[in-house]
Every structure is written in structure tokens, then in C-alpha cells.
Amino acid sequence: MPWDAAERTKQVTGARERLPFLSEDQLDERHFAAMEQLRVLYGYPEGMPLAPFFATLAHSPEFFAGYIDLGVAASIRSALPDRVRELAILRTGWLYGAPYLWGEHVKATRGKVFTPDEIERITEGPEAPGWGELDRAVMQAADDLHSDAMISDAVWGVLAQHLDERQLLELPMLVGHYVLTAFLQNSLRSRLTENNPAGLAAR
Structure with a gap:
């Protein structure tokens, strides 16, 4: 980045x-x-x-x-599995350099949804070694939306092998919500909470 x-x-x-x-x-x-x-x-x-x-x-x-x-x-209320949802949120928070968003979701998921090693690899992206097919596709979807405002055909095809129609619809909506959150928190200069003192340095 x-x-x-x-x-x-x-x-x-x-x-x-x-x-x-x-x-x-x-x-x-x-x-x-x-x-x-x-x-x-x-x-x-x-x-x-x-x-x-x-x-x-x-x-x-x-x-x-x-x-x-x-x-x-x-x-x-989302139909997305917790791991898929949080992977998309964290990758989006990292891509948009959003300290509040990133730190809060690291705090909420470390040791519960992701290992510390996985959180570190989220910062490296979908090409980092060790990801399964769905994990890689979810992060690449976030990357596609960040760079091109759409999920590529190749990535959509992989996602469609693992997610149903409702989940496929909700994934870009979820990412969009957290892009908005990043825009707001960064532009407002939102202070970090006491439980999130590290921001983007949180792992």
C-alpha cells in the first residue's frame, strides 16, 4: 500500500x-x-x-x-458466513487505510475468526501463500471493487461455487458499506477507542 x-x-x-x-x-x-x-x-x-x-x-x-x-x-442479518464477512471488511479497511475500522475488526476477530498470522496475511492480500480458494476470492473481490468498481468475471465465478445468490448480492453491498465507513472515519478524523489504540498497526 x-x-x-x-x-x-x-x-x-x-x-x-x-x-x-x-x-x-x-x-x-x-x-x-x-x-x-x-x-x-x-x-x-x-x-x-x-x-x-x-x-x-x-x-x-x-x-x-x-x-x-x-x-x-x-x-x-447478513447471510454471509462470519469468516467471509470479516475477511471482506478487514481487507477493505486495509485497502482504504482506515485505522478505526481496521483496528476495531482486528480486535473483534483475532483469536476468534482469524489467527494472528491470518490477520497479518490479510495485509498482504489474496496472493499471499496459505489462503484457501474462497478466502482468496473474497479478498480479490474487495481488491477488484477497490481498483475497478466491479468484481471480475473470474473472481465471481469462484465465489459462485461457494456462495448462494443472496450471499453473492450481499458481498458487494457489505464492502460498499465499509468503504463508506472508511470515508467517514478517515475524513472526520475519528479518534481511536481505548480498546483500539493501535489502528492500522493492530495485528
């Missing part, structure tokens, strides 16, 4: 956020309905304050609610 992990993380997260957070007394019923989905999705206790990234997105109630709806669908 054209960036060093530590330098990219510093570039994105080393400055102040570009927009202020909204406090809870500035939120309306649309915000709170979306926040309840987040609480259930991540198992947050009731009354837990809104994370800074989401408190910034709340400047647009309509987009906030729509973004959360799609994120919840991608996380808990």
Missing part, C-alpha cells in the same frame, strides 16, 4: 476531530432508536454514552439512522 501503517494512523487520528460531537441532550427520537440498535448489537449496557464516532454522525439524523440500519443488517 502507499502508506506506512503507523504514519497513516497518525495522519488520520493524530489531529482533532473535524466536527464536534453531539451531546445526548441534542438528540431526538430517531437518534435514540438507532442507538438502541447499536446497544443490542454490541451488547452495550443501558445508559452507556454514544461513542464519539456515532456522536459525530448524529449531526444528520436521517443519515445516522440509515447508516446504523445498514450496519446492523451487515453485522447480524
Whole structure:
């Protein structure tokens, strides 16, 4: 990639956020309905304050609610297997140099979905040795979408041997959602959470 992990993380997260957070007394019923989905999705206790990234997105109630709806669908309603979903998310986060996205999903999947060695190999891409056919195709799909805005025929053919029609539809939608997430978090200069201190250096 054209960036060093530590330098990219510093570039994105080393400055102040570009927009202020909204406090809870500035939120309306649309915000709170979306926040309840987040609480259930991540198992947050009731009354837990809104994370800074989401408190910034709340400047647009309509987009906030729509973004959360799609994120919840991608996380808990998708037909994609966990490994396929997280492989696509992590590869996308790496391709777009998104410290917040990358670090959060490394933290969530290391030792559960992927080994530390596999997480390291995600940074190397689909050509790294050791990937199975489906893993390689999922990462190549993310690479294709990044470079050409479409999945190539050859990669689609491999994916179609492993995924059904619903899953094939959801894969580019999932990647698109996390491209949007990378755009938002990088452009807003979203700070890393306490549980994600390393950003792109997380392995």
C-alpha cells in the first residue's frame, strides 16, 4: 500500500476531530432508536454514552439512522458466513487505510475468526501463500471493487461455487458499506477507542 501503517494512523487520528460531537441532550427520537440498535448489537449496557464516532454522525439524523440500519443488517442479518464477512471488511479497511475500522475488526476477530498470522496475511492480500480458494476470492473481490468498481468475471465465478445468490448480492453491498465507513472515519478524523489504540498497526 502507499502508506506506512503507523504514519497513516497518525495522519488520520493524530489531529482533532473535524466536527464536534453531539451531546445526548441534542438528540431526538430517531437518534435514540438507532442507538438502541447499536446497544443490542454490541451488547452495550443501558445508559452507556454514544461513542464519539456515532456522536459525530448524529449531526444528520436521517443519515445516522440509515447508516446504523445498514450496519446492523451487515453485522447480524447478513447471510454471509462470519469468516467471509470479516475477511471482506478487514481487507477493505486495509485497502482504504482506515485505522478505526481496521483496528476495531482486528480486535473483534483475532483469536476468534482469524489467527494472528491470518490477520497479518490479510495485509498482504489474496496472493499471499496459505489462503484457501474462497478466502482468496473474497479478498480479490474487495481488491477488484477497490481498483475497478466491479468484481471480475473470474473472481465471481469462484465465489459462485461457494456462495448462494443472496450471499453473492450481499458481498458487494457489505464492502460498499465499509468503504463508506472508511470515508467517514478517515475524513472526520475519528479518534481511536481505548480498546483500539493501535489502528492500522493492530495485528
